[in-house]
Amino acid sequence: MSLNLVDADFFLEENKFKQYCTEFLQYSQRIGDDWQWRSIKDSTDGYMIKTHFLLKNRSISSGRVDIVNDEPTFLCVEEDLDDSQEAGVSEVSEVIRYEYHVLYSCSYQAPVLYFRASFLNGKPLTLDEIWKSVHECYRDRLWQGPWDMITQQEHPLLGQPFFELHPCRTNEFMSSILSNLHKQNKHTNYIISWLSIVGPVVGLHLPLSYAKANLEETSDYEQKYGFG
Numbered sequence: 001m002s003l004n005l006v007d008a009d010f011f012l013e014e015n016k017f018k019q020y021c022t023e024f025l026q027y028s029q030r031i032g033d034d035w036q037w038r039s040i041k042d043s044t045d046g047y048m049i050k051t052h053f054l055l056k057n058r059s060i061s062s063g064r065v066d067i068v069n070d071e072p073t074f075l076c077v078e079e080d081l082d083d084s085q086e087a088g089v090s091e092v093s094e095v096i097r098y099e100y101h102v103l104y105s106c107s108y109q110a111p112v113l114y115f116r117a118s119f120l121n122g123k124p125l126t127l128d129e130i131w132k133s134v135h136e137c138y139r140d141r142l143w144q145g146p147w148d149m150i151t152q153q154e155h156p157l158l159g160q161p162f163f164e165l166h167p168c169r170t171n172e173f174m175s176s177i178l179s180n181l182h183k184q185n186k187h188t189n190y191i192i193s194w195l196s197i198v199g200p201v202v203g204l205h206l207p208l209s210y211a212k213a214n215l216e217e218t219s220d221y222e223q224k225y226g227f228g
Helices: 014-031 083-091 125-133 136-142 170-183 190-200 208-225
Strands: 037-039 046-056 075-079 094-105 110-119 150-155 162-165
Touching: 014 037, 014 046, 014 094, 014 190, 014 208, 075 125, 094 190, 110 125, 110 170, 110 190, 125 150, 162 190, 170 190
Parallel strands: none
Antiparallel strands: 037 046, 046 075, 046 094, 094 110, 110 162, 150 162
């Protein structure tokens, strides 16, 4: 399913959110990116989840992670590390486990990115540590918008403390992006476009394979309906 924007402002309905998530998960399965859907027991609610590990700040023996200009450098480590692997990595680097959740907000009619982060010993990162982990270029923009800021909130489905990238201006910046695509007769998966923008702020980078899959779908749509 691809987006066909008509209105000046775009508010995502929950059923469309789930359809975009289904499509996104199919892409993820195709490229081995490990996103999953978690359902809530005795409820129609659910969310997408992905867990990965980041190496921070120190060089490792393989030379894959280095300090560059005294700036923290991160490397994504494939989920799941077993105990021996985690022990080996933690001897030479600071490892942080990130867990990302994509939920639907009925209040904002938009997707919301929740996440939590902890060291291998289980100690969670504080809000201050989360802010310090955000790259400077994103930190400046967080204060100015469109993402507003990172806050600590209760997970609406799990009732546990999570960090949230506030969605109050999601519809504003997504409407602008999707409107431009619509003018070019381009069609896109909302979740891919949205997550490509907000994810990197908190260390979540979508592989370029998603963009390729999105382009392939756009091409198929254009051939079917005579665009392009």
